[in-house]
Structures are given as structure tokens and as C-alpha cells.
Amino acid sequence: MQVPGMLLTAVGACLGLLVAAAAASNPAQPDTPSSLPVHRRQKRDWIWNQMHIDEEKNDVLPHYVGKIKSSVNRRNTKYQLKGESAGKVFRVNENSGDVYAFERLDREKISEYHLIALVVDKDTGKNLESPSSFTIKVHDVNDNWPVFTHRVYNASVPEMSKMGTPVIQVTAVDADDPTVADHTSVVYQLRKGGEHFAIDSSGLIVTKSSDLDREMQVKYEVEVAAQDAKGLYGDSGTATVIITLQDINDNLPIFTQSKYSFAVPEDIRVGSPLGSLFVEDPDEPQNRQTKYSIVQGEYKDTFTIETDPTHNEGIIKPMKPLDYENIRQYSFTIEATDPTINLHHLSSTSKNTARIIINVTDVDEPPVFEQRFYHFQLLENQKKPLIGPVRAVDPDAARRSIRYSIRRTSDKGQFFGVTKQGNIYNEKELDREVYPWYNLTVEAKELDSRGNPTGKESIVQVHIEVLDENDNAPEFARPYKPKVCENAAQGKLVVRISAIDKDITPQNVKFKFYLGTEDSNFTLTDNHDNTANITVKYGYFDRERAKVHHLPVLISDNGRPSLTGTSMLDVTICKCNERGEFTLCEEVAVQVGVSIQVLVAIFLCILTITVIALLIFLRQRLRKQARAHGKSVTEIHEQLVTYDEEGGGEMDTTSYDVSVLNSVRHGGAKPPRPALEARASLYPHVQKPPRHAPGVHAPGEMAAMIEVKKDEADHDGGGPPYDTLHIYGYEGAESIAESLSSLGTDSSDSDIDYDFLNDWGPRFKMLAELYGSDPQEELVY
Numbered sequence: 001m002q003v004p005g006m007l008l009t010a011v012g013a014c015l016g017l018l019v020a021a022a023a024a025s026n027p028a029q030p031d032t033p034s035s036l037p038v039h040r041r042q043k044r045d046w047i048w049n050q051m052h053i054d055e056e057k058n059d060v061l062p063h064y065v066g067k068i069k070s071s072v073n074r075r076n077t078k079y080q081l082k083g084e085s086a087g088k089v090f091r092v093n094e095n096s097g098d099v100y101a102f103e104r105l106d107r108e109k110i111s112e113y114h115l116i117a118l119v120v121d122k123d124t125g126k127n128l129e130s131p132s133s134f135t136i137k138v139h140d141v142n143d144n145w146p147v148f149t150h151r152v153y154n155a156s157v158p159e160m161s162k163m164g165t166p167v168i169q170v171t172a173v174d175a176d177d178p179t180v181a182d183h184t185s186v187v188y189q190l191r192k193g194g195e196h197f198a199i200d201s202s203g204l205i206v207t208k209s210s211d212l213d214r215e216m217q218v219k220y221e222v223e224v225a226a227q228d229a230k231g232l233y234g235d236s237g238t239a240t241v242i243i244t245l246q247d248i249n250d251n252l253p254i255f256t257q258s259k260y261s262f263a264v265p266e267d268i269r270v271g272s273p274l275g276s277l278f279v280e281d282p283d284e285p286q287n288r289q290t291k292y293s294i295v296q297g298e299y300k301d302t303f304t305i306e307t308d309p310t311h312n313e314g315i316i317k318p319m320k321p322l323d324y325e326n327i328r329q330y331s332f333t334i335e336a337t338d339p340t341i342n343l344h345h346l347s348s349t350s351k352n353t354a355r356i357i358i359n360v361t362d363v364d365e366p367p368v369f370e371q372r373f374y375h376f377q378l379l380e381n382q383k384k385p386l387i388g389p390v391r392a393v394d395p396d397a398a399r400r401s402i403r404y405s406i407r408r409t410s411d412k413g414q415f416f417g418v419t420k421q422g423n424i425y426n427e428k429e430l431d432r433e434v435y436p437w438y439n440l441t442v443e444a445k446e447l448d449s450r451g452n453p454t455g456k457e458s459i460v461q462v463h464i465e466v467l468d469e470n471d472n473a474p475e476f477a478r479p480y481k482p483k484v485c486e487n488a489a490q491g492k493l494v495v496r497i498s499a500i501d502k503d504i505t506p507q508n509v510k511f512k513f514y515l516g517t518e519d520s521n522f523t524l525t526d527n528h529d530n531t532a533n534i535t536v537k538y539g540y541f542d543r544e545r546a547k548v549h550h551l552p553v554l555i556s557d558n559g560r561p562s563l564t565g566t567s568m569l570d571v572t573i574c575k576c577n578e579r580g581e582f583t584l585c586e587e588v589a590v591q592v593g594v595s596i597q598v599l600v601a602i603f604l605c606i607l608t609i610t611v612i613a614l615l616i617f618l619r620q621r622l623r624k625q626a627r628a629h630g631k632s633v634t635e636i637h638e639q640l641v642t643y644d645e646e647g648g649g650e651m652d653t654t655s656y657d658v659s660v661l662n663s664v665r666h667g668g669a670k671p672p673r674p675a676l677e678a679r680a681s682l683y684p685h686v687q688k689p690p691r692h693a694p695g696v697h698a699p700g701e702m703a704a705m706i707e708v709k710k711d712e713a714d715h716d717g718g719g720p721p722y723d724t725l726h727i728y729g730y731e732g733a734e735s736i737a738e739s740l741s742s743l744g745t746d747s748s749d750s751d752i753d754y755d756f757l758n759d760w761g762p763r764f765k766m767l768a769e770l771y772g773s774d775p776q777e778e779l780v781y
Helices: 003-025 411-415 596-630 658-665 701-715 754-760 762-772
Strands: 046-048 051-054 063-070 077-082 090-092 098-101 112-121 132-139 152-158 166-169 186-192 197-199 204-207 219-228 237-246 259-265 275-277 291-296 303-307 314-318 329-337 352-361 373-379 402-407 416-418 423-426 437-447 453-467 483-485 493-500 512-515 522-526 531-536 548-556 564-576 582-584
Touching (some): 051 063, 090 112, 152 166, 166 237, 186 197, 259 275, 275 352, 291 303, 303 329, 402 416, 411 416, 411 437, 416 437, 493 564, 522 548
Parallel strands (some): 373 453
Antiparallel strands (some): 077 112, 166 204, 186 219, 197 204, 275 314, 291 329, 303 314, 329 352, 512 548, 564 582
């Protein structure tokens, strides 16, 4: 491998010698003014051969690379190298210009080295020639084997694929120079798994056979080798390829049993599962599409078999009610198929079938109605003993009797009843305008031999439609509040009215309109389209006489029989401006309808309040009578006692002068008794004793008053024979104890009104309060 480099070196040396000889044959002429211009300089060039070196040379270091040489021909010249690799990898002989490599070179690491050549004066170190850049190229040798991009490859291919089906592309890379022939050529081969797979020159792995079965083997491990075309340097790169077979639907489902038996009660609900069928399918779950069907037997419309998508099992469900009394056993053949299976890969086309036997067991069933629901019609306003019959029977062999009843699920059910035979009747007349439909729930209970319910019951819905009769007269379609100007002209349209009917209105209904009175300033015109116009008849209205006109409008329908209703139309007369706009209108008072229930409630409230007030009055009167009759004699006949001291704790020491009473007790003079006046009332006017002149000794005012009262009581022939002081017409000055006695309270049975005492002045204030109030306590002295 070193021959080309040595040849290039020799060629370079020869070229250098030829250049030197040419230079010697043409020596330089001395500079003269006639031959060269002044200041003209001779051009000089670098002279050396192109440099190359092989990588991975095994010779003794250093390795000769080449020679650099300048046209400068002086004895004191010196060659130098500059660059990143100068002095480390490459060095130059400063005298001869020979370049040497001091390390083994690897082209796969560095393929080219860039250096700068210098020629300088040995003494001064100055450049004798401009620096020149040059390149040393490293020649490639085939010293690397191919290496795969991955150590392990994962691939997959459907099972049962045709021969030559691509599986995966593998790639190996050679680090040698691709420009050198055969240095990067790769040869692939299979070292393992070659019996099922093959690989071509590009590294593509394909199937080698068409019988790869996932159910037999799921994964294959293949070893691939990559080698130089010339097999240099012995070893080669390897990689492992793991190939997984993808499942396809290529297997039929197989029943785990050839015969299936089930026992099911006859009252099983339609659509409920009664049993499961199991099959085996080696395919993966996503490729299991088992379909079950009945292929032999007469019960295809009685049962259905649904596929459970999760477990791939068949679920048998009844499509019709089962009846033990009619059929006690069902037998049929079923088949399991797969509609998505690939028929090209089937090894056998035989059908997979199994036998199914279903035994029905007897249960005590509830009554069964003859119909799923009942619909009856009934004219309104009629009471019929029979609206329609409902019938239920016991499906069992016992054929027990049935009792019917209506479930009271709402207030509507109270209008109907049902007989023991199941005949429905209405107990009250029905009004279609209140409820046009009645939905009843009729219950049928099974009875034992003693007539007691067995607990088995069924229900059925009964719909009763109330048919319409023409029993409602037409009325206004809406409330009308027409207004008209008092100076409205003749023929002025007041309002257009229409009518409605609570009955079912046929498409050809015709309403006719009439005025109930002719004595009015309005005209009604029937438009013959179920509307009518109210217009002004004469013009001008007198608001002083009537601000609202009440027009009775008669409306009749064309039903059978025809009915006529009267609706009141209230027309308000208004004042208007010149533009005909209403300026003053008295609205018609709205008549609020009060139901009978509201009137009864109001009457009961008033009656309750009246009774309570009467009881309170009687109670107060009884209390007064009880107080009047319950007082003791000693309370009424109060004796006049001496007042030697004040009540303990009383604050009325300024109410009266106690010394005056004491003086009377010790024999003070008594004032003369005034003549008794004629008795004007039950209690005569009390006169205050006359005042004496200052300085004149006279009994105290209280003493004089007491004496006067005693004298009046002794000589009063019309009063009670009590020698007690019972009227105090005089109060002590500034007394906070008020009256000194409890005599004269309202305990009398007399019906006399004592309010006149309030008019007699402050002296009778206490009496007015005693007779006009109900004191809780009485003071006794």
C-alpha cells in the first residue's frame, strides 16, 4: 500500500530538479539601467510536490511526507512550519525542507491537515518569501468493518403472509472512504432464522414461506451479519431482529359442549338472559366475531342468541312469554360461525353446531288481562251503570277467581267504580269541559278457595274518553272594554267582537250575534264570519245621563241543540279632543266574582267573631254580678272608727289634718246641722261646710264634713237604713291616698249609668272612678 506514495514522492523530486536546472540555464543578468527599470523586483515562488500520506502506517516513526522548497537560493535560509498540527504531528527539516510525520494517522479521525510553510533568514528571522498554505491528505485504507445502526430491531408481519412479503429493512454503515472502490461495500447474510426468512443485498428481510402460523409460534429471533465485500480485517458487524406474527381471523369458533340444557321458570321476563353458550377461538379477542344462530327447529321466533362482545359467549334470551301450560320443553340446534373469517386460510369448512334443550318450570303466575289496555267512551252529563268491561284470567291450571278494584291514584278515580265481574261504571255525571280524559288503574287480584287474596295481582290501564255535548253557550272570546267619544258620528265603529265556545268547536261552527235590547244608541252588524261590529246608531252621547252603556249581546251557535248565551258589553262614553283622542273616561268598575266557597268562609269568620264577642260580654257581666253578690256585709256596712294613727308606711300625712278628727273625738263643738235639701237624685249634692272667719274657733273641715254626712244619713228616709258613712264627697287636700273608703263601688246591681259624675267636678272624681271602673282592691278602714 506504500508504492503509490513513494512514486508520487519520486515524481515530485524529479519535477524539482527540472525546475532547478531551468533556473541554472538562465542565470540572472546584472541589473543595468538599459536592461531593467529602476526599482523592479524579481518574483519568487514556493516549489514543492503535492503531499500525501497513508493512514495507519506500520513503519518506524517518523514517516516521510514530502519536501517544501522555495526559489530563494541563499545559504542562510531556514524552513519553518506553522499550524495546529505543526511541531506535534508534523515537523520540517529547516535546511532541506523535508516534512516528517511523528504520529500514526487515522483518516476516520482527521482526513486532511492544513499547514503554513515559511522561509526565513537564519540570522534575522525575517521572511524571505511570503508564507504559503498547503494541505497534507491522509490516504484511506480498508481498516473498518460495517456496523449496524441498531443492535436490536423489532418488526412484525401478519401470519400466513405470502412468500417474499417485506418484513423490515436493516442498515450497516462502514466508516471507510466511500470514494475508494469497495472500501464501503457491505454484504448481508442471515446467521439464524434463515429457514423462515431471507435477506437481500440491500438489507431487506422478507418471508421465506407462507405457512407462518401465529397459533403455532408468535415470535421469531433472526441474527443478521454485515461484512465488507472483500472481507478485509476479518470480523463483521451483527444485529438481532425480533419478528412478531400479527394475528388474523383464521380460526373458527368451536363449542366447548355438544349439548346444552337449561331450566327456566315460565314467568321469566321477555329479553332476560336464560343461559350462556361458550366457544373456543384461538384467535386474539379483536379477531373473534362469533355469530350464533338457530339452524334447526321451529322456535326461531321464540328465542334469540346475542353475542357478548367481551367474552365472545352466546346469551340466549326469550323473545316471547313462556307458558308451562302450553309448552314445557324447547329443543333446537344452533350453529357458531364467524362472518369476518378469512376463508382462504381455513383448513376445514365443516360447520360447528350444538344441541340446545330448554325445560320450562311451572310457577304461580298473576292474573293476565285480555288486553294490554282498555279504551272506553262516555257522553258527558250521563250516569251509566256500564261503561265497559275489563277481563283477567288466571293462566295457571287452577283457574282461580279474580277480584277487581280501582287504585285511587288521584281524585279523578272517585268518579268511577268497578263490579266483581270487572264492569266499570261512573258514580257521578262527568263534565268534559272539566276533565276530557280519565286514566284509571284497574287491579285484578287472584283469590284462593276461601275468597282471600293469594298475593298474585296484575294491573291494567283504562282510558275513559268523555265525549262532548253541546251544553255550553257561546261567550265573548275575551273581555272587551270599548270606548267611544261622546260626539261620535253615526256609523262610527266602536268594537269588533268575536265568540268562543267551551265545547268542541267544529270546523263549520257558525256564531250568530244579536243585541238584547233595541233601546240603545248602538247597532250590531253580524259579519257572518263569527265576528260582529258594534257601531254608533244615531251619534252624540249625553255623558250627564250615562257615562257607561251596558249592551246585552246574544250569541248563539249552530250545535244540536243550539244554545244562546248573553254577554254584557260595557261601552264607556269619553270626552275627546278635536283629533278624536280620549281625554276623560270613567273606567267601569270590575266585577269580581266570588265563589260560593269564599262566601261560606266569610260567613263563618263573621259568625265566629260574633260568638267570641258575645262570650266576652257575658263573661264580663257575670264577673260583675259575682262581685256584687260575693261581698260580705262588713264590707258594705263600714263602721266609722276613730283614726288614732296613720297606716304603717303610708306617705299621706299631708292628706288631711288628723288633729281635727282628734278634737272631735275629745268633745269638740259640733256645727249646726244644715237643713236637708230636697233629694234630687239617688245621691244628693254634697255641700261643703261654710268657711269661718280667721281667728274664729270652729271645728275642722273634715270633722264638719263627717258630722254633716252622719246627720244626712240619719235623716235620709229614702236611703238604706245604714248608719254608716258611705259617701265621701270631699277629698283631703293634696292627698296621694285618694279616697279614704271603698264604699260606693260599682257592686250595685243598679243599671244606672254613673258617667254623669265626671261632669260634677273634681270633687266627684273619685266616685266617678269607683263607679266607672273595676278596682282590683278595696281599702277598708
